[in-house]
Amino acid sequence: MARLLFSPASPYSAKVRMAATWLGLPIEAETVNTNDEPALLVGNNPLGKIPTLILDDGTALFDSRAIMQELDRMSGRKLFPRNTRKRMEAERLEALGDGIADCLLAQVYEKRFRPAEKVHQPWLDLQARKVARGLDWLNENPPRVTTRLHGGQFAVAAMIGYLDLRFADMNWRRGRPKLKRFEDRFAKTFEDYATLRPQG
Ligand SMILES: N[C@@H](CCC(=O)N[C@@H](CS)C(=O)NCC(=O)O)C(=O)O
Incomplete structure (x- = not known):
């Protein structure tokens, strides 16, 4: 299952989590503290920022707008209008x-x-x-x-x-x-x- 590194206060993380929930996509959300620069985060995103999405094949995706585009693809183009x-x-x-x-x-x-x-x-x-x-x-x-x-x-x-x-x-x-x-x-x-x- 894809893993989303996030923090509860982060607006960009909230955007992605809300969209994933709305679309019914199975994503496991894991809290990280960016100030600690944890290996899990900086090893997947050199910027050390959240949200960072780790896909099933280990590919890490950031920033939140790139993640939103991936959610759109994962959902069969349900997150952005086709027009x-x-x-x-x-x-x-x-x-x-x-x-x-x-x-x-x-x-x-x-x-x-x-x-x-x-x-x-x-x-x-x-x-x-x-x-x-x-x-x-x-x-x-x-x-x-x-x-x-x-x-x-x-x-x-x-x-x-x-x-x-x-x-x-x-x-x-x-x-x-x-x-x-x-x-x-x-x-x-x-x-x-x-x-x-x-x-x-
Ligand atoms: N443009 C980025 C902004 C991400 C961002 O700045 N996230 C903040 C938390 S809300 C962060 O990771 N801050 C820690 C840092 O900049 O080191 C996105 O859309 O994902």
Whole structure:
């Protein structure tokens, strides 16, 4: 069985785990701590990042978007739309969800890994502006939720979960009712969201 190295707080891992569950793919998830640089992780992914998927034949796959493409193949093309235009939009949505997560993570790491006196506030502010613009864009262009979920929606839902986990003070729902509606509809359609979203 394929093995997924992950951490419960990681938005990219949550995206992949949610998609695999939605598709009913048999994947064994194993928690790793990236800070420890465990041999299992760095031996399979020189970047030492999660998620990393180890396939049955031992091939290791990363990053999360490459894993999503593999899940799409494993599921018989059920994770992304077949229609070219719709697929492009789903891939762009995934890039935006992941990209906002990148900006959130950059802020978390700036504070976590730098001594307090070296934290560069203009860098944090720059990342926060990207996040705000990304969320506003999503509110203006809310992903439609139907009975067929795709990779883009999982990325946005995972990013929202990470916002709630690490940036609760931001109150991102304020002034973004259409994005909140997406969240509500997604949670109704994919009930495992409650347990698979990023957790502390
Ligand atoms: N673009 C990558 C980002 C993965 C990533 O940055 N994961 C974080 C955890 S959320 C990580 O592994 N951090 C540890 C590190 O950068 O050393 C993806 O989509 O998989």
